[in-house]
Amino acid sequence: MIRNVVGILLAAQALRGLGYGVAAVQLGVILRADGLSAAEVGLMLAAILVGTFASSLVLARWGDRLGRRRAYAALYGALACCGIVIAVGAPIWLLAVVAMTGALSVEVIESGPFTTLEQVMLASTGRPQREVVRGFGLYNAIAAVAGTLGALLGALPADRRLLGGVLIMAGIAGAVLAARLPASVEAPVTLPGLPRPRVLARSRGPVARLAALFAVDSLAGGFVVQAYIGYWLSVRYGATTQTIGITFAALGVLSTASLLAAPVVAGRIGLLRTMVFTHLPANLLLAAVPFAPVLPGAIALLLARACLSQMDVPTRQAYVMALVPAEERTAAAGITNTARYLTRPVGPALAGLLFPLGLALPFLIAGLAKTGYDLTLWRIFRSVRLPADQPSPR
Numbered sequence: 490m491i492r493n494v495v496g497i498l499l500a501a502q503a504l505r506g507l508g509y510g511v512a513a514v515q516l517g518v519i520l521r522a523d524g525l526s527a528a529e530v531g532l533m534l535a536a537i538l539v540g541t542f543a544s545s546l547v548l549a550r551w552g553d554r555l556g557r558r559r560a561y562a563a564l565y566g567a568l569a570c571c572g573i574v575i576a577v578g579a580p581i582w583l584l585a586v587v588a589m590t591g592a593l594s595v596e597v598i599e600s601g602p603f604t605t606l607e608q609v610m611l612a613s614t615g616r617p618q619r620e621v622v623r624g625f626g627l628y629n630a631i632a633a634v635a636g637t638l639g640a641l642l643g644a645l646p647a648d649r650r651l652l653g654g655v656l657i658m659a660g661i662a663g664a665v666l667a668a669r670l671p672a673s674v675e676a677p678v679t680l681p682g683l684p685r686p687r688v689l690a691r692s693r694g695p696v697a698r699l700a701a702l703f704a705v706d707s708l709a710g711g712f713v714v715q716a717y718i719g720y721w722l723s724v725r726y727g728a729t730t731q732t733i734g735i736t737f738a739a740l741g742v743l744s745t746a747s748l749l750a751a752p753v754v755a756g757r758i759g760l761l762r763t764m765v766f767t768h769l770p771a772n773l774l775l776a777a778v779p780f781a782p783v784l785p786g787a788i789a790l791l792l793a794r795a796c797l798s799q800m801d802v803p804t805r806q807a808y809v810m811a812l813v814p815a816e817e818r819t820a821a822a823g824i825t826n827t828a829r830y831l832t833r834p835v836g837p838a839l840a841g842l843l844f845p846l847g848l849a850l851p852f853l854i855a856g857l858a859k860t861g862y863d864l865t866l867w868r869i870f871r872s873v874r875l876p877a878d879q880p881s882p883r
Contacts, residue, residue: 508659510639518647541601544591549823553676562667567592569660576653610674612810623752625803630748692813700828707829709858711836726784743795751800771798776856779849
């Protein structure tokens with residue numbers, strides 16, 4: 490039964506990642522071909538972001554009451570509707586309406602409502618913590634690989650039928666997979682006659698602190714998104730698109746390997762130590778990138794960083810799930826994921842404003858802010874023992 494749950498979620502993640510990879514490449518081109526101005530395209534993408542934010546909050550508040558399987562299937566149904574609207578060339582306002590469900594994404598790997606539900610259901614399998622962390626590592630690695638394959642498929646000439654068809658396929662198949670999930674993935678049942686507990690009644694403080702820290706980390710990461718790094722390499726060193734493309738492909742391979750290696754490291758030194766002690770050297774490498782005198786040196790620093798920078802992703806997800814009680818996992822995942830998603834878009838805008846003041850500034854700010862995040866996280870939570878770490882009663 491447990492393997493069945495994990496297999497279903499991984500398969501659904503792969504299908505969705507494929508669709509999001511195509512959408513990340515082709516959606517903007519299709520909107521532009523429809524005659525939309527830059528401002529209108531921006532509003533459309535903003536509607537997607539607002540939908541992701543709103544639906545994540547709805548799940549955090551009412552997800553367990555609605556039912557995790559029901560909400561999961563409904564999101565895939567909404568994804569199929571997005572595909573239909575795109576494929577038939579429906580009015581743009583209709584696409585904006587269905588995008589507000591939160592089912593669509595502007596990134597290959599999203600941190601929206603799908604991730605919230607999958608994160609909770611993966612942590613609710615009853616497996617030992619070591620296996621849960623391994624599941625999160627595989628889950629994120631599959632998302633990265635599927636998104637890359639989708640981006641390669643999206644490199645074909647932009648076609649609304651191609652994009653719409655992939656999203657329809659992913660939505661229908663995902664809904665079918667959601668229907669096969671067992672009842673064990675649902676939240677613990679409240680006994681009749683007892684009042685329903687408040688959201689985050691027991692873990693509000695730790696979750697609020699984690700959400701604030703994750704928001705800072707995500708904001709800092711927004712300063713150095715891949716699109717900006719590619720632009721920076723071309724300006725600073727005159728790198729060609731071929732060089733940038735090969736570099737990014739290598740970064741993707743190393744990042745995927747780091748996701749798979751994270752559970753092994755966490756099994757030896759623990760979740761929090763893995764989050765902090767792999768992230769800190771990655772931040773120092775990031776801050777050193779703009780000081781490389783030649784292009785090969787900058788690429789070498791980026792590649793070295795990719796070996797470490799993603800190890801905190803599966804361990805972070807597993808840590809949040811292990812920290813809070815089972816009945817509060819949906820709310821905790823929704824709030825912490827929303828905090829990351831909310832601040833992410835601010836980073837690129839600020840990086841663009843800082844660019845004329847100095848080529849190194851975005852890298853330095855990102856590296857220093859992320860270092861501050863790591864040190865603060867360690868200071869606050871180093872003395873907190875996870876339930877899985879507590880000695881078993883005799």
